[in-house]
Amino acid sequence: MNTFSSNAQSLESQNFNNPDIVLQSWYVVVKSNEVKRECAKTFDILKRKITIYRDNKGNLHALDAQCPHLGADLGLGKVIGCKLQCPFHHWTIDEKGVCYTAKNKPVHRKARVYPTQEKWGYIWIFNGPKPLFNIPEPPKEMNYFVLKTPPQHIKCHPHIVTANGMDVTHFDALHALNIMPNSRLKLNKPYKLTVEMEGYPKSKVLQRIVGANEKCHIKVRSSTIGGHMAWLEVLEPIRYYVLFTARHSNDNGAITNVFFFAPRGLKIIKSIIATHFLLHDDRKILDTLDFHPSFAEEDKALKEFYKIVNNMKSW
Numbered sequence: 001m002n003t004f005s006s007n008a009q010s011l012e013s014q015n016f017n018n019p020d021i022v023l024q025s026w027y028v029v030v031k032s033n034e035v036k037r038e039c040a041k042t043f044d045i046l047k048r049k050i051t052i053y054r055d056n057k058g059n060l061h062a063l064d065a066q067c068p069h070l071g072a073d074l075g076l077g078k079v080i081g082c083k084l085q086c087p088f089h090h091w092t093i094d095e096k097g098v099c100y101t102a103k104n105k106p107v108h109r110k111a112r113v114y115p116t117q118e119k120w121g122y123i124w125i126f127n128g129p130k131p132l133f134n135i136p137e138p139p140k141e142m143n144y145f146v147l148k149t150p151p152q153h154i155k156c157h158p159h160i161v162t163a164n165g166m167d168v169t170h171f172d173a174l175h176a177l178n179i180m181p182n183s184r185l186k187l188n189k190p191y192k193l194t195v196e197m198e199g200y201p202k203s204k205v206l207q208r209i210v211g212a213n214e215k216c217h218i219k220v221r222s223s224t225i226g227g228h229m230a231w232l233e234v235l236e237p238i239r240y241y242v243l244f245t246a247r248h249s250n251d252n253g254a255i256t257n258v259f260f261f262a263p264r265g266l267k268i269i270k271s272i273i274a275t276h277f278l279l280h281d282d283r284k285i286l287d288t289l290d291f292h293p294s295f296a297e298e299d300k301a302l303k304e305f306y307k308i309v310n311n312m313k314s315w
Contacts, residue, residue, distance in 0.1 A: 015227070016309045017157045017291050019252040022046045023312045024128030025226040026135050027247040028151075028257045032118050035060065040084055042075025046127055046248060050114065051075045055082040061095050062114040062125045068099055069109070120146050120259055128315045133191050136223070136231040138241045138261045145268060147260040155287040158246035158254040159309055162230050164282060165222035165244075166301040168197060174281055176202040180217065185301050193308060194223040195301050198236075210274045211237040218274065227309040232275075238263060240271045 015021045027046060035041050040053035042065045049065035051074040059082070065074050072088035079085070083092040083100075090102035097111040115126040119135060126132075138144050154161055164170075171177040183197040198217040201207050212218045221233040230244040241261040246254045260275065262268040295303045 014310050015312060015314070016159050016293070016306050019157065019248070020047070021314050022048075022127055022248065023227045023309070024126070024132055024315050025228040025312075026117070026124050026126050026131070026133075026245075027228060028245050028255075029062075029123045029125055032121050032123055035123060038079040040075050040077055040079055042073055044250060049073070049075075050125065051077075051084070052116070052123060052125070053077075053079050053084050055079060055095070057082070059095075060116040060118060060123060062116050063093065063097060063111045067091060067093075068107075068111050120148060122148075122257070128313070133225055136225060136229070136241075136243060142239075142261070143264055144240070144261040145264050147262060147272075149258040149260070152256045153249055154246075154254045154256055154283065156254060156289050157252070157291070158248060158256075159227050160286060160289060160291055161246040161254050161256055162224055162228055162244070163302055163305050164286070165230050165232060166193065166195060166224060166305045167299070168195060168301055169298050171197075171199065174285070175279075177218075178202055185304065187304060190311065191226050191308065192223055193301065193305050194221060196221050206273075210270060212274075224305050224308070227312060234271070234274065238267050238271050238274065240267075240275075242275060 015023060029043055029045060035052050035054050037054050037058050038056055040051055042049050042051045050062055051065040052060060052062045054060055067074055067086040067088065069086065069089055069091050072086050074084055074086060076087040077085050080092060083094045085092045092100045093111050097113040099107040099109045099111065101107055115131050117124045117135065124135065168179065168183055172179050177199045179197055179199040183195060186194040198219040200212040200214060200217050201210060207213045216237060219236040221235060223231045225231060228246050232242040234240050240263055243259040245257045249255045262271050293306060
């Protein structure tokens with residue numbers, strides 16, 4: 001189990017870009033339909049094995065996959081009511097992690113359990129005893145359509161993927177976007193960082209397609225929540241939202257999921273084009289990036305995100 005030592009905030013022991021540290025955050029695990037009612041399944045995720053099971057009422061539960069008795073894989077067990085029965089000696093574990101013998105006697109051992117949620121057809125778990133922040137979502141009054149991209153593997157640490165929206169100057173250099181000088185940085189300690197910026201495409205063709213130019217700007221609010229989620233709010237000329245998630249892959253890269261909350265009707269096409277314009281060409285850079293924190297003066301947002309991550313706890 002990863003622990004947050006007293007020197008974890010020092011330069012000698014950083015969380016950021018560290019493949020051995022798993023922060024307390026929300027992570028996408030798998031599609032909801034892959035864990036059926038009264039079934040259990042073990043996943044090799046977050047540098048460990050975690051069993052997720054759905055009880056007889058359809059509620060989800062997640063816990064460390066090794067039985068606290070002798071370490072049998074609980075994913076091979078049987079769901080009995082709201083408890084999970086170990087396949088080896090038939091100990092049972094309830095939704096709070098409390099263990100019972102085969103004769104239903106409480107045992108002074110406890111399994112580590114993870115908070116769970118189901119959103120947009122996926123199962124999420126929080127790597128911590130209780131959630132420290134919420135998963136962002138569009139306003140309830142918004143009539144949106146959800147597009148979900150297949151998971152992708154990117155050959156860099158998840159923190160690098162999450163930090164991309166905080167790198168304000170790369171939108172000009174890589175994406176040919178004229179950024180206005182009125183960008184604002186807002187820090188909601190201890191977990192959220194937001195940059196508000198506006199600009200317009202340098203390309204006349206894209207200006208016509210997206211509907212943004214010198215007089216009518218693209219206005220966005222880009223936020224990081226913890227170290228593994230990024231939330232993009234496009235405010236003008238079309239209002240829509242994008243949620244980016246990144247977790248550790250088993251080979252030290254990142255597994256990403258993107259949830260696109262688009263307006264219904266013809267505006268969905270423009271919003272997809274605008275998002276592609278804001279994000280294209282990042283992948284080839286991230287796949288080959290060898291990060292080191294040599295921040296320049298204009299990297300204020302990136303530096304603040306770096307500090308947030310290095311001050312977070314693991315579990």
